[in-house]
Amino acid sequence: MELRVLRYFWTVATVGTVSAAAEKLFITQPTLSRQIKDLELELDTQLFIRDGKHLVLTEDGQFLKIKAEEILQLASNTERVFSDRKKEELTGHLTIGALEGLTTVKIAQTLQNLTNIYPNFTFTILSGNADDIKYKLDNGLVDIAFLIEPASTEKYNVERLDVVEQWVLLTHEDSELAELEYITPEILRKQRLIISERSEVREYFADWMGCKVTDLNIVGGFNLGFHIFEMSRAGIGEVVVTEGALIRNYPDLKTIPLRPEVYTHSLLVWKKNIPLTPATKAFIKEYLKEE
Numbered sequence: 157m158e159l160r161v162l163r164y165f166w167t168v169a170t171v172g173t174v175s176a177a178a179e180k181l182f183i184t185q186p187t188l189s190r191q192i193k194d195l196e197l198e199l200d201t202q203l204f205i206r207d208g209k210h211l212v213l214t215e216d217g218q219f220l221k222i223k224a225e226e227i228l229q230l231a232s233n234t235e236r237v238f239s240d241r242k243k244e245e246l247t248g249h250l251t252i253g254a255l256e257g258l259t260t261v262k263i264a265q266t267l268q269n270l271t272n273i274y275p276n277f278t279f280t281i282l283s284g285n286a287d288d289i290k291y292k293l294d295n296g297l298v299d300i301a302f303l304i305e306p307a308s309t310e311k312y313n314v315e316r317l318d319v320v321e322q323w324v325l326l327t328h329e330d331s332e333l334a335e336l337e338y339i340t341p342e343i344l345r346k347q348r349l350i351i352s353e354r355s356e357v358r359e360y361f362a363d364w365m366g367c368k369v370t371d372l373n374i375v376g377g378f379n380l381g382f383h384i385f386e387m388s389r390a391g392i393g394e395v396v397v398t399e400g401a402l403i404r405n406y407p408d409l410k411t412i413p414l415r416p417e418v419y420t421h422s423l424l425v426w427k428k429n430i431p432l433t434p435a436t437k438a439f440i441k442e443y444l445k446e447e
Contacts, residue, residue, distance in 0.1 A: 248435030
């Protein structure tokens with residue numbers, strides 16, 4: 157399977173027609189159709205079905221599109237690394253994986269400094285939860301990552317940052333909990349909970365409450381904080397979240413601290429035993445200098 161053919165497939169899957177893809181790729185339609193057919197024969201599966209004038213991905217086609225994006229991105233990153241190593245001036249591209257949290261401000265300050273000093277330095281920031289970000293880091297899709305404890309980091313070089321996140325309960329103003337000054341483990345254990353999908357977070361808070369995860373009434377989970385506000389407003393459950401993830405302010409929602417208070421550190425991590433690109437080295441140095 158060649159990168160060129162994967163790029164052909166990805167383009168057809170993205171634009172939805174062979175004619176539009178051929179025009180975008182600057183090749184003829186018969187050539188492109190033949191390449192897609194050969195790819196289906198190679199993989200022994202059907203990748204597209206026709207829906208009127210458009211092509212729709214099969215289940216195998218959808219899976220291949222996801223993998224093709226990862227492979228093409230990794231190939232592009234690798235080419236860029238070798239290109240950057242041949243240049244004395246810092247002209248590289250840095251891809252950062254980051255959670256929603258308080259590190260965002262410091263990341264922006266560091267990137268501002270680097271782009272001011274090095275006009276040809278560029279960057280991409282990809283958001284996700286810790287599992288998403290670590291998957292991208294493990295597969296070379298991001299150069300460095302910002303995580304929040306609790307997180308398993310045995311495979312990485314780790315800088316434990318001074319950025320500390322406080323965990324709180326997000327609840328509706330009409331909730332019976334809204335008038336409380338703080339939330340104890342005994343109180344939280346009795347609630348319908350909405351909490352991160354990550355097993356590490358659930359186990360951490362189960363331990364904090366002195367029970368097992370299976371003892372908790374977890375009615376919902378999330379990987380990013382975008383939807384938790386509406387879930388809380390709807391009264392579905394009580395949300396356990398870091399303050400840094402609360403990117404919106406609703407007058408009918410209230411945050412209540414936990415007691416004993418729960419604070420966790422942010423982490424800057426990158427893969428062990430992998431040579432760092434000049435752009436990655438520059439970012440780490442600049443970010444830690446700011447600490």
